[in-house]
Amino acid sequence: MVGRLAWSQVRFRLARTLALVAGVLVAATGFTVLTAASWTAQLRTVGEVSANYVPAYDILVRRGGPGPTTDRFW
Numbered sequence: 001m002v003g004r005l006a007w008s009q010v011r012f013r014l015a016r017t018l019a020l021v022a023g024v025l026v027a028a029t030g031f032t033v034l035t036a037a038s039w040t041a042q043l044r045t046v047g048e049v050s051a052n053y054v055p056a057y058d059i060l061v062r063r064g065g066p067g068p069t070t071d072r073f074w
Contacts, residue, residue, distance in 0.1 A: 010017050
């Protein structure tokens with residue numbers, strides 16, 4: 001019953017059916033392109049941040065024993 005109704009809609013309202021199919025196709029293509037663009041932008045951003053990452057502070061490593069007198073604060 002439902003199949004017959006759907007087929008009659010396709011047969012007798014061909015322009016509406018074609019417009020619907022075209023709209024769904026355009027929407028699916030648009031979503032695919034936008035998703036691909038967002039993935040590309042995210043990958044570029046992550047790569048850019050990783051390449052230019054600088055820690056908030058540097059750890060200073062000194063040799064053992066007494067250091068130079070200029071480092072003392074008292």
